[in-house]
Amino acid sequence: MKYISTRGRAPALTFEEAMLSGLARDGGLYVPEEVPVMTPGDIRALHGLSYEEVAFRVMRPFVGDGFTDEVFADLIAKSYAGFGHGARAPLVQLAPGHFLLELFHGPTLAFKDFAMQLIGQLFEEALTRRGERVTIVGATSGDTGSAAIEAFRGLDAVDVFILYPHGRVSEVQRRQMTTPVEENVHAVAMDGHFDDCQARLKDMFNDFDFRDGVRLAGVNSINWARVLAQVVYYFSSAASLGAPERKVSFTVPTGNFGDIFAGYIAKKMGLPIDRLVVATNQNDILHRCLSTGDYRMDEVTPSISPSMDIQVSSNFERALFDAYGRDGTPVAQLMDELKSGGFHVSQGALEALREHFTSGRASEAETMATITSAHATMGELLCPHSAIGVKVAEEQRDPGVPMITLATAHPAKFPDAVEEASGLRPPLPERMADLFDRPERVTRARNDLADLKTLIQERIPS
Numbered sequence: 150m151k152y153i154s155t156r157g158r159a160p161a162l163t164f165e166e167a168m169l170s171g172l173a174r175d176g177g178l179y180v181p182e183e184v185p186v187m188t189p190g191d192i193r194a195l196h197g198l199s200y201e202e203v204a205f206r207v208m209r210p211f212v213g214d215g216f217t218d219e220v221f222a223d224l225i226a227k228s229y230a231g232f233g234h235g236a237r238a239p240l241v242q243l244a245p246g247h248f249l250l251e252l253f254h255g256p257t258l259a260f261k262d263f264a265m266q267l268i269g270q271l272f273e274e275a276l277t278r279r280g281e282r283v284t285i286v287g288a289t290s291g292d293t294g295s296a297a298i299e300a301f302r303g304l305d306a307v308d309v310f311i312l313y314p315h316g317r318v319s320e321v322q323r324r325q326m327t328t329p330v331e332e333n334v335h336a337v338a339m340d341g342h343f344d345d346c347q348a349r350l351k352d353m354f355n356d357f358d359f360r361d362g363v364r365l366a367g368v369n370s371i372n373w374a375r376v377l378a379q380v381v382y383y384f385s386s387a388a389s390l391g392a393p394e395r396k397v398s399f400t401v402p403t404g405n406f407g408d409i410f411a412g413y414i415a416k417k418m419g420l421p422i423d424r425l426v427v428a429t430n431q432n433d434i435l436h437r438c439l440s441t442g443d444y445r446m447d448e449v450t451p452s453i454s455p456s457m458d459i460q461v462s463s464n465f466e467r468a469l470f471d472a473y474g475r476d477g478t479p480v481a482q483l484m485d486e487l488k489s490g491g492f493h494v495s496q497g498a499l500e501a502l503r504e505h506f507t508s509g510r511a512s513e514a515e516t517m518a519t520i521t522s523a524h525a526t527m528g529e530l531l532c533p534h535s536a537i538g539v540k541v542a543e544e545q546r547d548p549g550v551p552m553i554t555l556a557t558a559h560p561a562k563f564p565d566a567v568e569e570a571s572g573l574r575p576p577l578p579e580r581m582a583d584l585f586d587r588p589e590r591v592t593r594a595r596n597d598l599a600d601l602k603t604l605i606q607e608r609i610p611s
């Protein structure tokens with residue numbers, strides 16, 4: 150299977166090449182040329198399988214010949230062995246017809262572990278086979294960075310640099326990035342917001358001399374392999390509620406549109422999904438866009454759900470590519486207009502998007518109120534991101550269709566907000582109880598491309 154760029158001006162690549170390069174050279178994002186389909190029989194056959202077996206069957210057709218069946222199954226097994234729950238992604242019931250998909254049982258307590266653990270294994274395997282070494286640079290609003298560091302720490306073929314906005318991630322998130330002792334791990338606290346970190350990351354990828362010189366690779370949510378790993382739990386959860394016989398809907402707390410785009414891929418593969426509901430916090434560019442067609446940047450307002458504090462939503466480009474009939478030319482033009490503030494989605498493309506996606510938002514007060522009420526009436530402690538999902542899901546729920554809301558982080562990652570809303574301070578799981586005692590190691594940096602390039606060049610082995 151080949152992967153093509155959403156801007157139509159970069160060479161088609163294999164799965165492995167697209168994974169190792171991240172962003173396409175024309176600035177676009179890789180998408181599969183064609184999405185493989187699972188028949189109702191294929192989906193029915195998932196009933197009763199382990200998470201790992203579902204993962205193998207869902208992802209195998211996308212991966213190509215670079216990995217044999219045996220190796221791929223082994224990498225999947227290693228990826229999820231460190232999770233704190235045998236089901237990996239357990240489904241709990243919140244109310245009649247409303248379910249919570251707990252995606253926070255991985256090593257850093259957020260859903261990003263599902264993709265990052267797998268991508269760590271895939272990189273190690275591919276690079277070792279090729280005799281290569283890469284420098285991974287990532288930008289994070291909190292959870293991506295810790296998940297990447299956890300996935301790549303101690304690997305021989307990889308240095309990992311994570312840029313995060315100084316003072317704008319939670320203490321647990323920061324400590325998960327700054328306490329690993331491995332020499333190949335570099336946490337960088339940069340001035341500015343997450344979008345500044347993401348912008349500098351894009352600049353580095355667009356600087357081809359630098360990119361080739363340090364063998365830059367990206368594992369941000371634009372990496373296709375990450376999207377793919379997230380498709381799996383849409384299948385596992387829908388199958389456990391009776392797919393393909395019964396349709397389900399999903400509500401997804403959304404920032405960069407990666408997680409919910411994985412749900413869209415599941416739907417394109419044949420999973421009977423009724424609606425995909427985008428849930429945003431007060432940084433609601435996606436909700437505004439789906440409501441009005443206007444995709445316009447705004448200031449980032451820091452919130453109690455920092456992993457969703459974004460100005461632009463990078464994976465949305467993949468949805469736009471489909472909405473514009475898989476033509477890279479209009480997409481490239483829109484992305485050009487975005488540089489000067491925003492763009493308007495055409496009526497046809499907006500209708501195409503609305504066939505699959507609806508949206509809602511939650512204010513800070515609504516998020517807190519949902520944490521309070523979910524604890525009081527459902528006995529469930531929600532992290533602020535998951536609470537946004539639950540609030541929007543309850544507003545948009547169709548009583549005839551089961552709703553699955555994705556719980557994207559463990560409440561203990563955001564203990565202050567959870568305690569204020571519920572009166573309970575959620576404890577960290579046993580295995581990370583000493584996080585607050587470990588020494589931190591971090592580099593401060595200005596929001597400056599040249600500074601960041603120098604820092605990276607000086608740190609990697611020559």
Ligand SMILES: *Cc1c(COP(=O)(O)O)cnc(C)c1O
Pocket residue numbers: 259260261292293370402403404405406407408409456457534557558
């Ligand atoms: C990253 C993250 C999100 C947003 O996911 P996207 O794929 O960027 O939409 C939501 N909640 C948590 C806890 C996250 O870490």
